[in-house]
Amino acid sequence: MSAGVLFDAPGPRTIARHRLYSILGSVVLAVFIALALWRLYERGQFEFDKWEPFLTPRYITALLVDGLLTTLQMAFSAVIGAVVLGVVLGVGKLSDHALIRWPSWAIVEFFRAVPVLLLMIFIFYAYGIDRGDSGAYWSVVIALVLYNGAVLAEVFRAGILAVPRGQAEAAYAIGMRKTQVTNIVLLPQAVKIMIPAIISQCVVALKDTSLGYAVAAPGLTKVGQAIYQQFGNQVPTVFVLAALYIAANVALTMVANKVQKRFVGEKKVLQVSNVAGVDDAGFTPGRV
């Protein structure tokens, strides 16, 4: 339901009232922003010293190459791994053999419920601690693969189940075996409606790479930490880091919207529960 239907087209008195509210709201917001800016100014947060690192080529390179690029690499590796794991577990959950179905189910439920950070620190101690930067890097990636893979498994399962049943029945009727039905008929159709969900999971993975902070993994948070420890410019650094993450995520979301328009059209988007809750909140929990 769009907001438009909640209230009638306003009459003259309501329009006047709304105008008053708008002015009041604008004033309150303006005062709030002005106070925030004044506080920043008063505490010397706009001094050139504090922002200088972000105008120095050396630090810009560090932020963009060691920071953003590494973060994107981590997110990219994690998403690739998660898609593969997600397909395996998702198809596993739909298997006819209880021996495959139950372990897949257990793995998915476990990794969806365990906080990524616990997983990350465990993998770091078990695997990465002696391997320096690359150990920390892969600890983050493996933790994200396991977690996002479990979430994507649900996406794949729901996607396959969302293909109209007649498709599978027709395929069986012409004599295909279950593997063929899944691979040739169901998966290709399911992928189409799953793409938006997969891309929004990319946003989740990208945001979660920041947790590498806890195991001193390379990436934006580590570069940012190094900068504010050296210059004592915590406030500007946080703003710059946030801006970089937001820019990357907004770009991803725009791609998602484009892709969705292209492949899904006006059809209902696949809605899958996401225990991460960092996804669009339009989902219904598919905990079965």
Place this chain on the structure above:
Amino acid sequence: MDAVLDNLDAVVRAFTYTLLLFVISGVLSLVLGTLLAALRVGPISVLRLAAATYVTIVRNTPLLIVLIFFRIAAPKIGLNFNFVDVQFGDIRLNNLFTACVVGLTVYTAAFVCEAIRSGINAVQLGQAEAARAIGLPFAGVMREVVLPQAFRASVPPLASVQIALLKNTTVAGALGVFEAFARMRSLNNDYATQRIEIFLVFAFVFVVLVEVLSFIANRLERRWRIA
């Protein structure tokens, strides 16, 4: 298992912090998120825009950055929580804890707002039209017809958001609150040979907590289902 059993009181204390973080920020984020949702569907375009901007910015910022802001950057501009210092036995709620609660609340509220808005969207168009047709004013449409249905439809996404919040409390552990994640890390340091058991115990508690939450959500959903 010795590592956990020998330190049982510390582990219990850690999970108490986890639950306190969860419950306090859970309630606060519901309040703030509902307010934001109200602004987003309301008739005042300035406030609609402000709320939408808030949601977009917060949703695309990693939680860690939000927490770093309140915990590390905000004190530099005099925004601290030193006035909070509450002690119950071993549990001490100080400025670090409060900074993390505020960060978690600010972050989760954006998702609560979206969950509630999706609930309002789930109410069928005809319902509001019918309510207006029988002469209810805006407040009546909302109170009598739309919101009761919207709240029921919001239960599943809200549950997902709150479960995510429970898991997100671990991020506070990376920033100095001694909750489950920080406790597990310190046990991992002290008992190198028992890392697998330690992880499994902590993970298992989280699995149980998540299952309890989703059980409650399922019951509420079933009880409030619109026939």
